[in-house]
Amino acid sequence: MAKCIGCGIKLQTHDENLAGYVPLLVSADLGDNVYCKRCYQIIHNGKRYNPEISDNDYYQKISVIKDQKAIVVLMIDIMDIYGGFIPNLHKYIGDNQVIIVVNKVDIMPKDVHLKKIEERIRGIAFKESLDVLSVIMISAKKKQNIESVLNKIFKIKDNAVKRSRSYRERRINKIRDCYILGCASVGKSTFINAIKEKYLDDKKLITTSDQFQTTMDFIKVYIDEDNYIIDTPGLINYRSFGAYLDYDSMKMLMPKSYLKPRTYQLHPDQTIFMGGLAGIDFIKGDKINVSFYTSNDLYIHRTKTINALNIYETQKTKLLVPPHTNEELERLSETKEVMFDIEDGAYDLLISGLGFVHIVGNNITFKVRVHKNIDVRLVETFI
Ligand SMILES: Nc1nc2c(ncn2[C@@H]2O[C@H](COP(=O)(O)OP(=O)(O)O)[C@@H](O)[C@H]2O)c(=O)[nH]1
Ligand SMILES: [Mg+2]
Numbered sequence: 160m161a162k163c164i165g166c167g168i169k170l171q172t173h174d175e176n177l178a179g180y181v182p183l184l185v186s187a188d189l190g191d192n193v194y195c196k197r198c199y200q201i202i203h204n205g206k207r208y209n210p211e212i213s214d215n216d217y218y219q220k221i222s223v224i225k226d227q228k229a230i231v232v233l234m235i236d237i238m239d240i241y242g243g244f245i246p247n248l249h250k251y252i253g254d255n256q257v258i259i260v261v262n263k264v265d266i267m268p269k270d271v272h273l274k275k276i277e278e279r280i281r282g283i284a285f286k287e288s289l290d291v292l293s294v295i296m297i298s299a300k301k302k303q304n305i306e307s308v309l310n311k312i313f314k315i316k317d318n319a320v321k322r323s324r325s326y327r328e329r330r331i332n333k334i335r336d337c338y339i340l341g342c343a344s345v346g347k348s349t350f351i352n353a354i355k356e357k358y359l360d361d362k363k364l365i366t367t368s369d370q371f372q373t374t375m376d377f378i379k380v381y382i383d384e385d386n387y388i389i390d391t392p393g394l395i396n397y398r399s400f401g402a403y404l405d406y407d408s409m410k411m412l413m414p415k416s417y418l419k420p421r422t423y424q425l426h427p428d429q430t431i432f433m434g435g436l437a438g439i440d441f442i443k444g445d446k447i448n449v450s451f452y453t454s455n456d457l458y459i460h461r462t463k464t465i466n467a468l469n470i471y472e473t474q475k476t477k478l479l480v481p482p483h484t485n486e487e488l489e490r491l492s493e494t495k496e497v498m499f500d501i502e503d504g505a506y507d508l509l510i511s512g513l514g515f516v517h518i519v520g521n522n523i524t525f526k527v528r529v530h531k532n533i534d535v536r537l538v539e540t541f542i
Contacts, residue, residue, distance in 0.1 A: 161191040165198030165366035167376035167390065178211070178375065198366040201373060207406045210343070210372040210395055217394050218251060220377070224338055225253030228331055230315055232308065232388075233289070234260045234341035234350065237267060237296075238414070240280055242396045242511040242534055243342055249288040252340075257289045258311055262346040265298035266414040268452070275541045299350035302357055309354065309382070312337050316386070334385050343371040343393030344401060344413070351380055351390050358382070365390055369410045371401060398534040400436060400512030403490040408481030412512060414454045420517070422450040423461055430467040432460040435479035436491070437510055437529045438471070440464050442498075444523030452507075453514035457481075495531040500524050505540040517542055 161170050168179040170193065180196045200206035212220075224231065231252050235243030240261070259280060264273065277294045284291045293311050297304040319332035339347045348365040355361055359382065366373050371393065378390040395402050401409060411434075423431060425441045431449065432438050434457050441447070441464075451459055458480060462470050471479065475488060482488050499508070501520040508516040508527065511534040518525075518537075527535050 161193070162376065162378070163195040163198055164192060164363050164378070165194040165202070166374050167378035167392075168195055168197075169376070170195060192363065194366070201366055201368050201370070205368075207370055210370075212372055212375070212392050212395075214394065217392065221338070221340060221391065222251045224255060225251055227253075227255070228335045229255045230312055230335060230337040231255050231257045232260055232312075232337060232339045233257050234262055234339060234345045234347050235280065236342070236345040237261050237263045237276065238514050239342075239396075239399060239509075239511050240276060241283060241509065241536065242399045243345060244283055244287050245340065245342065245394050248340070254290070256292050256315065257284070258292055258308065258315075259284060259289075259294045260308055260350070261294065261296045262299050262350065263414075264296045265301045265303065266417050268418055268420055270420070271452070271541050275539075279538070279541075297350070299346045299353050302353045305350065305353050305357065308350075309358075312388075313386075337386070337388045338377075338391060339388060340391055341393060342396045342399075344369070344409075345393065347393065348374050348390055351378075351388060354382065354388070355380065369413055370406055371395055371409075396511070397532055398511050400530075400533060402532075403530065404481055404487055405484065407483050408487060411456045411481055412454050414514075416455070418452050418514070419455055420450045420452050421459060422448055423459070425449050425461070428464045430462055430464045432458075432462070432467075432471070432479055433510070433513055434458050434481050435471065435475045435488075436481060436513060437527060437533075438467060439508075439516070440467070440526040440528070442524045442526055444520055447518065447520045447523060450517040451514070452517065457513065491530040493531045494528055497527045497529075497535050498524065499527065499537045501537075505542065506537050507540045507542070509534070509536050509538060511535070515541075 170181050171179045172183040181193050273296055280294050295307050320329050323329035323332050341347050348367045352364045374390055374392045379387045381387045426446045427441055430438055430440045501523050503521050505519045
């Protein structure tokens with residue numbers, strides 16, 4: 160049976176409650192050109208579904224790459240560059256080379272230096288043992304710079320074909336698969352749709368949404384008679400808030416347009432809340448300026464540290480959102496506190512899933528309170 164063109168799942172006509180369902184009549188009418196019931200519900204009714212692909216299933220799926228001659232595109236969300244690296248990826252892709260595509264640059268304000276982000280990404284990739292050919296910044300949504308990615312893919316193939324020593328080798332190099340890998344919601348399907356809309360006759364779009372794991376299986380998209388790119392489901396990153404929040408909260412955290420940095424003056428013994436997801440206590444030092452590079456919809460609230468606990472208890476899921484529900488609160492209930500010192504200079508505090516906070520200080524100490532699994536780190540500034 161055919162696969163759904165929206166999410167890649169195998170279609171079936173016998174059970175409406177199982178994945179891949181499509182009514183027999185529709186299937187008979189449209190043949191291979193159908194969206195499954197789940198895709199239909201996501202596209203037309205904004206219906207939400209829980210992620211279904213476990214880490215194990217995910218790694219098993221992508222491990223086919225290591226035995227192939229392939230090109231791997233690792234897509235990373237510019238808001239979460241550390242979280243964008245799939246743990247142990249090098250073990251699953253063999254010695255295939257990697258192009259890193261950094262998506263969603265459209266949301267970055269002008270004062271952020273993309274070159275600094277690129278250098279950092281190259282450093283992380285090196286530590287992760289990835290053989291990186293290029294780092295390319297794009298906006299899939301605005302269809303910016305997607306041609307650079309295509310050009311790079313074709314160039315790798317051309318070079319490999321030129322180096323081939325036999326007809327067979329040449330053939331393998333020419334038709335090698337290109338996989339678009341990345342964590343959930345980095346924009347893999349939006350990127351492939353941008354290629355379809357801009358360059359291909361096949362305009363039937365892959366299903367995309369704010370929810371995790373909209374794509375269920377590999378989806379092959381032909382870009383010419385010899386070449387295709389393959390969309391893949393996303394790995395869920397448990398070190399980011401996305402893994403613990405529901406649709407309404409995710410929607411709020413995903414920036415829709417470019418970030419307007421919000422700057423607050425902070426005095427010692429003040430606390431600043433990022434919704435109900437993170438609290439930053441300023442413990443020691445002279446007053447500082449902190450600028451938030453997060454979704455414009457995320458509510459930021461400053462208060463005295465002695466009142467912070469009380470405000471949190473009375474305002475969680477009300478003023479301090481996200482989280483919006485008690486179920487989300489429950490999932491996030493185990494917290495950690497991480498202390499940071501800045502001797503002198505400008506740094507960015509990266510909180511996976513939220514964005515970053517730009518802090519300039521001299522001999523200061525502050526403490527961050529978040530769910531215990533969330534990745535929090537202080538890095539040299541990108542600004
Ligand atoms: N601002 C912005 N949002 C994007 C971009 N690309 C994708 N998105 C959004 O990110 C979310 C996830 O996209 P999707 O393509 O489904 O991600 P996938 O899980 O990696 O396939 C959707 O809400 C997209 O609209 C981009 O270039 N800029
Ligand atoms: Mg997808």
